[in-house]
Amino acid sequence: MLKIVLVVLLAFLVQYVFKTLLMFDINKRTYNHRPGQCRKVDGPVHGSEDIAIVEELNLAFITSGLAYLIEDPTQVTWKGQIFAYDLSKKTYKAESIPIVNLEDGDGFHPHGISHWIKKDGSVRLFVVVHSKQFRHSIAILDFDKTKWQLNHVKTVRDDKFVRPNDVVATGENSFLVSNDGGAQTIIGNAIEMFTGFFKGGLVYFDGKNSHYLLENTVANGIIFSRDRKTLFVSHFNQETIGVFAWDQKKITIKKISEIETLTGCYNFFIDNEDNLWSGCHPVLKDALGHLGDATNPNLYSQSQVLRFKFSSDLKSTEMVEVFSDDGRFTAASAIAATFDNGKQLLIGTVFRDLTHCDIDVPLDF
Amino acid sequence: MLQLSPFASNCLFFTSFAIVTTLFGKLLLHIDINKRTYNHVPGECGVIPNLPGILGLTTSTTGRLYMTTNSKDINTDQTHLFTFYSDNRTAREIEIRGGPPKWRLTPGALSINSETSNPNVFVHNKRTNNIDVFETNEQNDAWQYRKTFKDEQFEGLTDISAAGLNSFFFVKSSIFGTNFALNIIERVVPIPTGYIYFVSGNNIQQISRVSFPTGIVYDSVKKSIFVTSSTRNSIYRMKVQVKNGIEIVSSKEYDLGCSPSSIWKDFDGSFLITCHPVKFRYLLSLFNVITSSPSLILRVAVPTDKDKPLTITQLYSNDGATISNANVTVRAGRSLLISDGTKILNCHL
Numbered sequence: 139m140l141k142i143v144l145v146v147l148l149a150f151l152v153q154y155v156f157k158t159l160l161m162f163d164i165n166k167r168t169y170n171h172r173p174g175q176c177r178k179v180d181g182p183v184h185g186s187e188d189i190a191i192v193e194e195l196n197l198a199f200i201t202s203g204l205a206y207l208i209e210d211p212t213q214v215t216w217k218g219q220i221f222a223y224d225l226s227k228k229t230y231k232a233e234s235i236p237i238v239n240l241e242d243g244d245g246f247h248p249h250g251i252s253h254w255i256k257k258d259g260s261v262r263l264f265v266v267v268h269s270k271q272f273r274h275s276i277a278i279l280d281f282d283k284t285k286w287q288l289n290h291v292k293t294v295r296d297d298k299f300v301r302p303n304d305v306v307a308t309g310e311n312s313f314l315v316s317n318d319g320g321a322q323t324i325i326g327n328a329i330e331m332f333t334g335f336f337k338g339g340l341v342y343f344d345g346k347n348s349h350y351l352l353e354n355t356v357a358n359g360i361i362f363s364r365d366r367k368t369l370f371v372s373h374f375n376q377e378t379i380g381v382f383a384w385d386q387k388k389i390t391i392k393k394i395s396e397i398e399t400l401t402g403c404y405n406f407f408i409d410n411e412d413n414l415w416s417g418c419h420p421v422l423k424d425a426l427g428h429l430g431d432a433t434n435p436n437l438y439s440q441s442q443v444l445r446f447k448f449s450s451d452l453k454s455t456e457m458v459e460v461f462s463d464d465g466r467f468t469a470a471s472a473i474a475a476t477f478d479n480g481k482q483l484l485i486g487t488v489f490r491d492l493t494h495c496d497i498d499v500p501l502d503f
Numbered sequence: 504m505l506q507l508s509p510f511a512s513n514c515l516f517f518t519s520f521a522i523v524t525t526l527f528g529k530l531l532l533h534i535d536i537n538k539r540t541y542n543h544v545p546g547e548c549g550v551i552p553n554l555p556g557i558l559g560l561t562t563s564t565t566g567r568l569y570m571t572t573n574s575k576d577i578n579t580d581q582t583h584l585f586t587f588y589s590d591n592r593t594a595r596e597i598e599i600r601g602g603p604p605k606w607r608l609t610p611g612a613l614s615i616n617s618e619t620s621n622p623n624v625f626v627h628n629k630r631t632n633n634i635d636v637f638e639t640n641e642q643n644d645a646w647q648y649r650k651t652f653k654d655e656q657f658e659g660l661t662d663i664s665a666a667g668l669n670s671f672f673f674v675k676s677s678i679f680g681t682n683f684a685l686n687i688i689e690r691v692v693p694i695p696t697g698y699i700y701f702v703s704g705n706n707i708q709q710i711s712r713v714s715f716p717t718g719i720v721y722d723s724v725k726k727s728i729f730v731t732s733s734t735r736n737s738i739y740r741m742k743v744q745v746k747n748g749i750e751i752v753s754s755k756e757y758d759l760g761c762s763p764s765s766i767w768k769d770f771d772g773s774f775l776i777t778c779h780p781v782k783f784r785y786l787l788s789l790f791n792v793i794t795s796s797p798s799l800i801l802r803v804a805v806p807t808d809k810d811k812p813l814t815i816t817q818l819y820s821n822d823g824a825t826i827s828n829a830n831v832t833v834r835a836g837r838s839l840l841i842s843d844g845t846k847i848l849n850c851h852l
Contacts, residue, residue, distance in 0.1 A: 156531070160537045163537065165537070165538070169816065462817060
């Protein structure tokens with residue numbers, strides 16, 4: 139009897155070790171290719187984790203200076219910033235926009251970003267913010283085009299913003315927030331990863347109150363389709379993309395499908411043709427090594443840009459790899475956004491610089 | 504019945520369990536169960552019409568592209584030789600002159616030697632299992648038969664690479680070339696069952712054993728042979744020199760990360776390699792469980808310095824819908840030609 143228990147335990151241990159090895163992608167690698175000429179953009183050096191492209195202004199807002207799972211606030215020597223990049227000409231230079239009336243300027247380390255066009259035509263930004271002590275909030279900023287500054291409107295804090303990663307606006311004061319886990323420390327995050335009991339999820343904030351839409355999962359990047367009827371959620375650790383039907387009136391989601399990408403996709407972008415773009419991490423073990431010690435230039439991880447063209451029923455997708463790098467040029471891609479009718483591409487990284495590429499290869503074939 | 508003590512039987516059980524589990528786990532990782540392909544093209548691609556797939560492919564120094572093709576009808580034995588013009592994407596059949604009485608050619612692997620003004624083409628004749636050598640005449644697309652190498656070791660030849668006017672290297676993938684089940688085992692288990700041979704005049708010499716070699720290229724400038732191993736996901740660089748016969752001076756193995764199926768040397772010294780990026784899908788397609796499996800084309804530069812890693816660029820990747828199990832690739836001008844044996848895909852670089 140005892141032997142049977144031991145054998146069962148041993149079998150469980152074996153399959154657990156094997157699943158963990160698969161999760162870490164120990165037998166994967168990337169092969170470099172670029173869609174055209176690629177250049178670095180001056181400006182962001184310590185991260186370009188998320189990009190919001192405002193087509194009405196031909197402008198891209200880029201969050202930079204992410205501080206993540208910080209255990210020693212004195213290690214955070216970099217500054218959190220939001221950069222603006224003019225998409226109408228190839229300047230390859232992004233400017234940091236001043237943020238006015240911030241409560242805690244030193245505690246501003248932006249993560250995910252989303253934008254909303256207000257009724258008067260001006261742009262409102264929703265930004266996931268972490269402080270040096272790894273406290274979380276959503277900052278609402280209005281873009282003043284004339285003075286070229288961001289005016290802080292409000293900071294939203296909520297118990298359900300457990301560990302926010304990305305945000306997507308649904309109105310002038312309402313938004314969806316993704317939590318990519320529940321742990322606040324590196325050890326806790328490791329335990330969450332290894333046990334598979336994820337505490338992340340999806341939270342809706344209606345301007346006053348918040349409630350859960352998804353719980354006990356990993357939610358990284360989130361975005362709506364152009365018609366705002368479909369919500370895409372990146373489950374990073376599970377290497378899948380969840381596709382949900384979104385009902386704005388009832389504030390509900392209904393699962394349509396789950397796409398297996400076999401690569402860890404981060405943040406999302408929807409292009410003019412309703413294709414989904416994402417910056418991905420093909421090899422998780424290298425990504426963890428790089429993200430765990432982001433200031434070490436000898437540690438880098440692979441970058442991958444994928445474009446997903448969904449079938450009409452949203453149950454399957456055709457994946458095109460637009461960009462792939464072993465990390466020496468672009469390390470740990472987090473977001474990919476196209477503009478100029480799909481002829482140009484911005485690739486943002488978690489803790490490094492921003493890459494601007496031309497797209498000279500066909501993507502439909 | 505040998506009576507083991509409980510302690511000894513427990514040790515035996517757990518040791519065997521550990522060994523079997525480790526081997527099985529390594530096998531699962533080896534056949535790439537957590538990998539997939541993502542589509543990627545280097546430019547506009549299209550299938551060349553009215554042309555069956557490529558069995559062999561080689562180019563001369565002038566850039567002239569020769570290819571052997573097979574008919575889509577397996578029952579007929581209609582293999583042909585063509586010259587391909589990449590500028591207008593047309594092919595013209597080659598006239599073969601000379602040859603012994605009643606001689607017929609069913610071309611397989613081929614390679615070219617450009618030491619003379621009319622390059623010599625070495626062709627594996629699958630009908631006779633001999634190596635026939637032709638002198639090319641590029642003015643009128645004709646090949647003049649020159650000689651034949653005969654040896655029983657040429658049976659099961661996988662790839663050939665010319666080294667001189669009267670010498671060449673060739674590889675054989677397996678011992679069990681005709682036994683399907685055992686051949687599958689050889690494709691999966693990385694034991695060195697393949698052969699590398701060198702032929703010079705009437706002498707044939709086995710120079711090494713490699714696990715399931717699929718392609719060979721002799722680089723006379725670097726005095727090295729480059730051999731791809733499908734099972735080990737690797738490419739070997741073996742420096743060779745002639746003493747009493749030929750011998751390998753040094754050997755270095757580089758990991759490709761995928762299962763190579765062919766190798767072709769470009770003019771700048773880099774290699775174009777076709778790969779199976781997801782091995783289990785390739786195996787399933789061999790068993791006809793699925794109808795297609797992914798294709799991957801890499802450009803690989805092997806560094807002169809032994810300590811430096813390979814430089815690998817991906818040129819093409821497909822999940823099998825457009826081209827399945829690509830097994831030959833070549834560049835002609837600004838065209839990348841890819842074949843899976845039934846069609847030829849032409850991509851603009």
